[in-house]
């Protein structure tokens with residue numbers, strides 16, 4: 001049943017939603033409109049005039065080898081961040097779910113990384129893996145492994161993935177734990193009596209019943225990996241080496257602010273806007289359905 | 294089909310002792326009901342037999358095998374839970390077939406067994422539905438079906454009817470009994486409802502605070518309760534307890550007399566004031582207040598006159614109706 005408050009007249013409700021509308025307008029509609037508008041022009045290098053090019057910026061982008069490479073990089077990066085952060089979180093949540101005593105402490109400790117801002121997390125990981133003074137680098141050196149993410153593309157990707165996934169584990173853990181605890185204990189017990197051992201129970205009962213949570217987290221984490229990892233990448237690799245960690249959102253920044261190619265940058269923003277819209281639609285469609293399995 | 298034997302079973306959760314030593318021997322094919330008020334440890338006892346709870350001390354034997362350390366799946370039991378515990382994402386068919394699939398039963402046999410159970414439980418039209426598309430009574434049947442198809446040696450029931458409405462409860466009670474007779478399976482059934490216990494049990498175990506106060510056939514327990522707790526818990530309305538002094542007798546302890554053994558009688562031994570009377574149709578419950586304030590209930594046939602509220606009357610009983618208990622509540 002739906003519970004709704006009904007207002008008489010139009011002014012009070014309008015007043016109540018006004019702050020939200022203003023914020024959305026100032027911080028979303030206005031810049032989004034600007035981006036769309038600018039994506040249709042090429043400004044001259046001094047920013048004094050703009051030349052109308054229609055969809056030229058988009059055409060150019062889609063033909064650009066580096067832009068397509070950035071798409072692939074983004075896909076690899078997002079998949080890795082999502083899989084690593086969700087995989088580790090699920091593993092920890094399953095352990096915590098079996099724990100009766102001390103799960104509160106466990107939960108509190110695991111939530112801390114979430115409170116660390118992505119850029120700060122980037123700095124932390126950068127220190128540990130610094131090619132000259134990093135602790136982990138030193139230990140790896142002792143083991144005979146020469147860590148250098150400044151030169152090695154794979155290592156650079158690995159480091160930004162780990163640094164991005166790290167803070168996310170907390171968030172995913174909380175959702176997974178809540179999801180696990182929402183599964184009635186007696187259902188698991190019934191399966192045990194029916195002959196299912198731990199792994200069979202997980203595969204045939206727990207995982208299917210957890211799927212609403214998993215799907216929700218999948219969408220949320222992909223959006224995170226697409227957009228909110230900017231700080232991590234900026235502090236650790238700045239998109240390098242050789243664009244190996246330049247994900248789409250970083251390329252918007254690199255081309256627009258560093259490269260001063262505002263038309264292309266705006267067009268890239270519009271493409272990102274499009275991507276996130278699709279993800280959001282999927283997410284909402286799904287949340288509406290989520291109540292039932 | 295198997296015997297079940299519990300020997301001096303104890304259970305503690307941390308420092309809290311919940312079960313204080315229970316002994317029960319269950320014969321092959323017997324229907325045993327564990328009855329007692331909420332929180333007395335019935336579920337805990339049942340869960341120890343199922344292997345869902347560890348046994349702190351004592352021994353659980355199913356057949357002639359000690360199963361204390363055995364996993365639930367290795368005990369050859371099936372359990373029906375209070376909330377049914379159906380697998381919400383599976384169809385009725387898959388719910389029933391789950392255990393058989395895990396046991397790698399051939400497909401044709403799974404289908405045959407599920408079909409047979411579905412027929413027995415009138416679930417045939419619903420095999421492709423999900424549990425959420427069923428009524429409470431149908432879910433209950435699915436839970437029963439899941440237990441039946443595996444042909445276990447022992448059925449365990451934890452208050453399986455308490456989520457049903459009164460009418461359905463009576464119907465399912467009869468069905469459970471018939472099913473158990475037909476299959477000849479040993480059954481251990483937990484309930485807080487003494488009517489369920491009386492009607493289902495071959496023998497019942499009356500639990501009180503982690504102890505089995507009395508074990509016996511329903512009528513034997515009703516007719517010959519060994520403690521004040523059993524006398525008060527089994528039978529409805531509950532037994533009246535009077536102090537010997539009220540009847541002009543010596544000694545401490547209490548005298549129990551069942552309401553159905555009392556009758557209004559001008560020559561009776563007990564005097565009281567009528568507080569109120571409940572006419573239930575076939576019978577009337579007359580509630581009195583005795584001289585020392587004790588509440589006394591008399592159960593009489595509807596044919597008898599109902600005394601006016603506030604009037605002073607006397608009630609009597611046959612000598613054999615008096616059950617004497619000592620100060621500790623034990624029968625003397």
Ligand SMILES: Nc1ncnc2c1ncn2[C@@H]1O[C@H](COP(=O)(O)OP(=O)(O)O)[C@@H](O)[C@H]1O
Pocket residue numbers: 306309311329330331332333334335336337338
């Ligand atoms: N897992 C547990 N941890 C601690 N105490 C428990 C646990 N399970 C049951 N108890 C306690 O044991 C007692 C008996 O519980 P239970 O067997 O569920 O009673 P019943 O089924 O007769 O209502 C209760 O006091 C309950 O609080």
Ligand SMILES: [Mg+2]
Pocket residue numbers: 335336337452
């Ligand atoms: Mg219980």
